Amino acid sequence: MEETLAALSSAEKRIARLIYARYTAAEIASEMSYSVPNVHYHLGRIYRKFGVRNKGELRLYLEKQPRLGKVTYKSSLIDINSAPVQYRDELFYKQKRLRIVNAIYKLKFRCDSVWISSKREWQRELDEIINVIIQELS
Secondary structure (H helix, E strand, O other): OOOOHHHOOHHHHHHHHHHHOOOOHHHHHHHHOOOHHHHHHHHHHHHHHHOOOOHHHHHHHHHOOOOOOOOOOOOOOOOHHHOOHHHHHHHHHHHHHHHHHHHHHHHHHHHHOOOOOOHHHHHHHHHHHHHHHHHHHO
């Protein structure tokens, strides 16, 4: 019996989205802090609700769903020209701030992940951030 995505529990929706994104059961288990058998249990429930037999059929079914199908999204943060004229200057500066913040968070992630091990690497990363800030503020 075919049903809609609304018929799924929140865990089943998340698993369905991850299957659609081509995650394996083990990757989903790791992502959701579930056991692999628990993921298979939820997959079985999803298969029964949608009347499919495997992940491939599930992906095809989800492709037809409006919420998980191919989405075209135009954000004014990405494309300033799609924003109303009166907001373009504000969005231009918001984009600059976002690029600076992203550069800083990239460094923070690299530091937290212990990807940076030497003083020279720290200096190179900080130089990159300083360059981004100078470029964006000029």
